[in-house]
Amino acid sequence: MSKKVTPYKDSELGKKxxxxxxxxxxxxNYDGLNRVISFGIDTSWRKKxxxxxxxxxxxxxxxxxxxxxxxxxxxxxxGIPKVIGLDLSDGMLSVGRKKIADKxxxxxxxxxxxxxxxxxxxxxxxxxxxxAFGVRNFETLENGLKEILRVLKxxxxxxxxETSVPTKFPFKxxxxxxxxxILPTIGKLFSxxxxxxxxxxxxxxxxxxxxxxxxxxxxxxxxxxxxxPQTMGVATIYTASK
Numbered sequence: 001m002s003k004k005v006t007p008y009k010d011s012e013l014g015k016k017x018x019x020x021x022x023x024x025x026x027x028x029n030y031d032g033l034n035r036v037i038s039f040g041i042d043t044s045w046r047k048k049x050x051x052x053x054x055x056x057x058x059x060x061x062x063x064x065x066x067x068x069x070x071x072x073x074x075x076x077x078x079g080i081p082k083v084i085g086l087d088l089s090d091g092m093l094s095v096g097r098k099k100i101a102d103k104x105x106x107x108x109x110x111x112x113x114x115x116x117x118x119x120x121x122x123x124x125x126x127x128x129x130x131x132a133f134g135v136r137n138f139e140t141l142e143n144g145l146k147e148i149l150r151v152l153k154x155x156x157x158x159x160x161x162e163t164s165v166p167t168k169f170p171f172k173x174x175x176x177x178x179x180x181x182i183l184p185t186i187g188k189l190f191s192x193x194x195x196x197x198x199x200x201x202x203x204x205x206x207x208x209x210x211x212x213x214x215x216x217x218x219x220x221x222x223x224x225x226x227x228x229p230q231t232m233g234v235a236t237i238y239t240a241s242k
Contacts, residue, residue, distance in 0.1 A: 016115070016139045020088040023067070027091035031068055045230050045237065049130060049159050050074050052239055056157045058127030062086065064116050064148065065134020069096030069109065071161075075130070076108040084126075086114045117143040121151045132161040136207040145220045149242060158222060158240045164209035166233035209236055 023030070049071065053061065058080055063072040066085030075083045087093050093111045100109050114120050116131075116138055129152050138144035152158055208216060210227055213236075217225045222240035229236050 023089035024091035061128040062126045064131045067092045083109045119147045125151045160238040163204040164236040
């Protein structure tokens with residue numbers, strides 16, 4: 001059965017269009033809000049993703065759901081010669097392009113507006129593919145993962161950073177309180193979209209994580225699938241190959 005995450009508001013629009021519009025709306029505040037909401041820990045998680053990718057010495061990399069380009073920039077700064085960042089939201093990409101220009105990485109990083117479930121690349125195109133906090137936004141999870149497998153080179157590395165739900169006391173209870181009250185409140189205070197950050201917590205709550213997500217990756221055809229919980233289980237890094 002295809003995995004779909006509850007849309008963030010009632011609408012005749014499909015989830016894909018809703019997500020695009022939501023991130024367009026919050027793009028200018030996204031980076032600052034992320035640092036506040038995660039207490040800055042998300043930067044250390046991204047560093048670990050880069051460490052996994054660097055081990056394979058890729059010559060190119062694709063960062064899907066790149067948003068404002070944080071991970072794409074880190075990949076380029078790690079010495080990967082060519083990086084492509086892809087996202088549905090032109091608003092997020094615009095912010096990312098400014099950051100890339102400021103860092104003079106225009107010749108290394110290319111930002112493309114595109115659909116993760118219909119990637120505009122040939123088979124076996126990338127040595128490394130990353131997704132940070134993006135797979136739960138796929139309209140149909142399996143379709144996006146199949147596309148990633150298609151464009152990943154044989155022996156290439158696929159690394160995902162995604163939110164997960166702690167399973168042990170008191171971290172489970174603390175996480176629920178943070179998602180139910182703190183995250184939406186901060187979002188309402190600083191974002192024009194009053195429901196966007198509720199969507200982010202709601203989508204995280206229903207996303208399959210840990211062994212469940214490992215099984216989905218293996219079913220799609222990925223090999224060497226592993227997961228590493230981060231910070232008491234509030235996030236998880238997944239690694240896989242082709």
